[in-house]
Amino acid sequence: GAVVSQHPSWVIxxxxxxxxIECRSLDFQATTMFWYRQFPKQSLMLMAxxxxxxKATYEQGVEKDKFLINHASLxxxxxxxxxxxxxxxxxxxxxxRGSGPSGETQxxxxxxxxxxx
Amino acid sequence: xxxxxxxxxxxxxxxxxAVTLDxxxxxxxxxxxxxxxxxxxxxxxxxxxxxxSYDQQNATxxxxxLNFQKARKSANLVISASQLGDSAMYFCAxxxxxxxxxxxxGGGTRVLVKP
Numbered sequence: 001g002a003v004v005s006q007h008p009s010w011v012i013x014x015x016x017x018x019x020x021i022e023c024r025s026l027d028f029q030a031t032t033m034f035w036y037r038q039f040p041k042q043s044l045m046l047m048a049x050x051x052x053x054x055k056a057t058y059e060q061g062v063e064k065d066k067f068l069i070n071h072a073s074l075x076x077x078x079x080x081x082x083x084x085x086x087x088x089x090x091x092x093x094x095x096x097r098g099s100g101p102s103g104e105t106q107x108x109x110x111x112x113x114x115x116x117x
Numbered sequence: 118x119x120x121x122x123x124x125x126x127x128x129x130x131x132x133x134x135a136v137t138l139d140x141x142x143x144x145x146x147x148x149x150x151x152x153x154x155x156x157x158x159x160x161x162x163x164x165x166x167x168x169x170s171y172d173q174q175n176a177t178x179x180x181x182x183l184n185f186q187k188a189r190k191s192a193n194l195v196i197s198a199s200q201l202g203d204s205a206m207y208f209c210a211x212x213x214x215x216x217x218x219x220x221x222x223g224g225g226t227r228v229l230v231k232p
Contacts, residue, residue: 034219043208043222044162057217091160097218105152106212106220108162 003027004096006109013084014117021079021112023094029074030096034106035067038091050077084116119143121211121223129229130199137184138194138226140209148214151192153183156206156225165207168192196228204230 003026013019023033031052036044048058048069056069066088068080077096081088093111122141130136142151153165168176168183176183184193196203209223 032218038160043224046219046221049217049219093160093162095162095220105164105167107164108154111160111162113160 004030004094004107004109006094006112008112009110010113010115012115012117015085016083019081019084019114021081021092021094021114023077023079023096023109025075025096025098025107028096028098030077030098031074032097033071033077034095034097035069035077035079036093036095038093038111040091044093047079081114084114086116089114089116119223120221121209123207123209123223123226125226126224127227127229129231130196130203132201132230132232133198135195135197136199136228138196138207138209138228139191140193140223141189141191142209142211143190144211144213146213146215150212151183151185152210152212152220153181153192153194154208154210155203156208158205162208166194199228199230201230201232204228 005024007022033050035047038044046059047062048056050056050069050071052071058064071077091111095106095108149170151168155163166176166178166181166183168185175185180197182195206225206227208225210220212218212220
């Protein structure tokens with residue numbers, strides 16, 4: 001099946017610093033990637049939809065200046081958490097749309113755990 | 118209104134028995150897809166099974182089958198012959214074409230398989 005990688009898998013940073021998370025589709029081209037956020041014991045919440053070569057579409061309530069998304073190529077999207085604060089600590093997961101045995105589906109990366117001190 | 122509802126926050130199942138995880142959805146879009154994902158403690162989201170709104174037959178993938186009842190707007194996941202490794206969170210999700218094909222997730226069901 002399709003593989004999506006994420007880097008780093010976890011990061012601890014000081015409040016006020018910026019953190020960049022990379023999401024790559026390893027064996028397929030993804031024109032659309034998605035960024036989700038998951039708090040402990042909660043479901044995934046879509047933050048934004050990232051389209052290659054164009055601006056990301058953010059969900060209501062998500063600050064675009066806080067969470068910068070760049071989708072520079074068909075295999076790479078990045079999420080930068082700018083001036084991170086403790087409340088930004090969460091599990092961030094990207095996904096990419098690709099073809100699978102059941103037709104087009106969404107494959108997820110392994111996630112990035114962010115802890116802001 | 119919730120788009121995707123999973124009414125079972127958690128459940129135990131005996132090893133080798135079957136378990137059914139409930140999922141109901143709400144949409145007026147005639148074209149939609151329903152997904153089930155498994156999330157073990159490591160956090161990765163593992164795709165299990167997919168059902169399209171126009172599919173005539175219930176989807177099956179190995180030990181996973183989807184009981185799709187379109188009129189009732191339900192898409193329950195059945196796991197047969199449970200294994201210890203099936204212990205995880207399970208999420209039902211829906212993709213609506215009218216909503217730009219974004220995935221909307223239910224609240225999840227935690228399954229613990231007892232030996």
